[in-house]
Amino acid sequence: MNVMNDSPRRKELTRLAAQLFVQEGFDRTTVRMLAQEMGIKSGSLFHHFRDKQEILAAVIEEGTENALGLARAALDQCDRNPEARLHAMARAHLETLLTDRNAHVVALYEWRRLDPEARSHLSHLRDAYEALWEEVIDEALAVGLIQGDRFLVSRFVMGALNWTVRWYDPLGERSPEDLARELIAMITRPA
């Protein structure tokens, strides 16, 4: 119960936990199931994490930080015009479903199981991510690429995107590129 750092071992355990949380749900995943999946006994688990809650927080933190990093990188590398920026954000979002799908599903479905302190810490991360979106949506609104209420448009877009975890198959025919293009086409007016 001494460690709170981010050792490589802990990272790996977090990845395994994410998978189980998706399969079974947080509440139905017991510490014994987690331990077995990790190849250790249940007692040993509490050497790496203070309690079960902390495992959940670690999973969500990991996923959100990756998504945020990827989105920032995508914005840095793309053209400066609003349409390219919208496209880059959508593509980055869908690409994280390839690498961090489990963590994202957990973040969406098990958010309410976080205790208050973990939630407030993580909501800052999530707000930062959504702020990126609102920024590029604002730019698109400013030049008339999109029309409508700022608040509503961003909610609708976040909804369409977050919903993709329920049906998108990263191994299927459609690439993140395709989906991003289609989504942007749907919500933008022809120039």
Add this chain to the structure above:
Amino acid sequence: MNVMNDSPRRKELTRLAAQLFVQEGFDRTTVRMLAQEMGIKSGSLFHHFRDKQEILAAVIEEGTENALGLARAALDQCDRNPEARLHAMARAHLETLLTDRNAHVVALYEWRRLDPEARSHLSHLRDAYEALWEEVIDEALAVGLIQGDRFLVSRFVMGALNWTVRWYDPLGERSPEDLARELIAMITRPA
């Protein structure tokens, strides 16, 4: 353990269960909590429902049937043109959040907790609802009101709509009418 009908008492218990499932989540809602909320003892609960799973199924069934009925009624009463039909569907969807919000939240968040047989029964209901949507979206595509891939467009729209349960406040300023208009405006091309 004798009853499986839909007595008025059972309807009321189902409504209360929906509320608790939203507050606490299905797994964290104990049969004792349910019983207390209903003003009976935990043992008596199993006179009305075979087991805890059946309560969950009842909640989701009730909500989905209502949504389906409301959507059909809305389609019957509106104009025959594609835009009016899209609008009617969106408005009906948002209006169910006024009357059946709890059941809808449960259906979205706790779907995976259903056992296989309940799931297959309820997925028919849900498919019927989504089929209504795909129908009106097809009509809109046919006349060029919307453009894009049939499959992707309907997923994006379902996502934007289902996501509303996370942020929409039915008691706030915006009416279902407003939201529906804004959503349709976002995805349709000017004629």
Add this chain to the structure above:
DNA sequence: CGTTTACACTAGCGCTTGCTTGGTTGACCC
């Protein structure tokens, strides 16, 4: 060399869970 550190183990405590059992109550029915 002795000490510390990281990681794992065994064993189990105290509590809660979904559900069962066996029985009581009061309204209705012929």
Add this chain to the structure above:
DNA sequence: GGGTCAACCAAGCAAGCGCTAGTGTAAACG
């Protein structure tokens, strides 16, 4: 006015839960 039946209760069982305490061990350190 005996029978039926939905509705409820008290009591508790077997299983499983998160987590703790105390110990072992092998590598790393000064």
